[in-house]
Amino acid sequence: MNSLNQAVSPAPVRKSGTKIPEVPLIRLETLWMQVGGTLCNLQCTHCFISCGPQNHTHEMMTLEQVRKTLEESKELGVRDYYITGGEVFINPEIFEILEAILSFGPLDVLTNGTLITQEKSIRLKEIQDRSDHPLRFRVSMESFDERENDKIRGKGAYRRAVEGIRNLAESDFSPILTITRNWDEQDDAEMEGRFLDFLKQNNVQKPRIKILPGFLLGRLAENIRQYQDDEHVTEKCFESYDMANLQCSSSRMATGKGVYVCPILVEHDSARMGDTIKDTLHSFPLAHSACYTCRVTGMTCKS
Numbered sequence: 001m002n003s004l005n006q007a008v009s010p011a012p013v014r015k016s017g018t019k020i021p022e023v024p025l026i027r028l029e030t031l032w033m034q035v036g037g038t039l040c041n042l043q044c045t046h047c048f049i050s051c052g053p054q055n056h057t058h059e060m061m062t063l064e065q066v067r068k069t070l071e072e073s074k075e076l077g078v079r080d081y082y083i084t085g086g087e088v089f090i091n092p093e094i095f096e097i098l099e100a101i102l103s104f105g106p107l108d109v110l111t112n113g114t115l116i117t118q119e120k121s122i123r124l125k126e127i128q129d130r131s132d133h134p135l136r137f138r139v140s141m142e143s144f145d146e147r148e149n150d151k152i153r154g155k156g157a158y159r160r161a162v163e164g165i166r167n168l169a170e171s172d173f174s175p176i177l178t179i180t181r182n183w184d185e186q187d188d189a190e191m192e193g194r195f196l197d198f199l200k201q202n203n204v205q206k207p208r209i210k211i212l213p214g215f216l217l218g219r220l221a222e223n224i225r226q227y228q229d230d231e232h233v234t235e236k237c238f239e240s241y242d243m244a245n246l247q248c249s250s251s252r253m254a255t256g257k258g259v260y261v262c263p264i265l266v267e268h269d270s271a272r273m274g275d276t277i278k279d280t281l282h283s284f285p286l287a288h289s290a291c292y293t294c295r296v297t298g299m300t301c302k303s
């Protein structure tokens with residue numbers, strides 16, 4: 001077994017001969033779980049994992065797999081948990097999975113919100129009331145404008161997500177709205193204000209948003225563009241940047257078929273670090289162009 005921060009092999013180099021920087025695992029604080037697999041009820045044109053009803057690259061995690069992963073995570077001192085997909089609410093064991101995770105620690109659920117009916121949100125509140133750990137939600141949308149949102153997420157996605165947000169609000173949750181930036185940086189303040197107003201109009205008590213960069217992977221790459229050859233990180237990129245800011249320095253992503261370095265690269269075999277979390281307690285080479293996006297945007301999927 002490798003101990004924390006220990007590289008498994010000599011530092012890798014690119015074809016050009018330049019060294020690929022490696023991110024150490026400084027401390028394993030957060031565990032992500034891909035509870036929805038790559039399966040989703042939507043098929044957004046901006047999805048960087050190309051999720052959809054037919055993408056079986058990763059199947060949904062079973063309750064048994066989640067329980068096993070939780071036991072291992074406890075031994076390793078994990079403090080908090082995030083679940084994502086695909087869409088987590090298509091998992092038939094989702095409520096049992098939520099309860100199981102909450103018995104270990106705080107949980108953030110990433111969802112597109114479209115499947116959160118009133119009945120489900122009441123059940124979610126009951127689960128929260130039975131737990132000492134917080135249960136939080138992040139609902140992803142593209143726009144506060146129905147037409148703009150549905151252009152990317154599909155017809156009817158806006159209405160169903162709004163309904164999901166309202167249902168969560170009615171059950172005393174304050175979901176964070178996550179949006180992939182699709183406007184110029186100079187419009188940030190105006191857009192942030194409009195998204196916050198949108199949440200207030202839908203009864204969210206503590207309106208908060210999280211704006212994510214677009215990773216040029218999956219369907220987003222097909223529909224916008226691929227990374228270019230010069231878009232990758234070098235050792236120089238980290239001379240004045242603390243690698244502790246990268247989420248891969250403090251987290252890992254468990255799936256039904258192994259543990260990956262992060263939720264962003266879950267479709268890439270090179271990002272699979274091992275069968276168990278213990279197999280992944282070492283540094284990781286930042287060879288993928290997506291790492292360039294993390295570096296230049298200071299991106300982290302966490303709060």
Ligand code: SF4
Nearest residue numbers: 040042044047051112
């Ligand atoms: S972006 Fe989210 S909601 Fe859309 S297809 Fe991908 S996983 Fe599903």
Ligand code: SF4
Nearest residue numbers: 248262264290291294
């Ligand atoms: S994509 Fe981002 S989080 Fe994933 S390994 Fe690269 S730098 Fe780390």
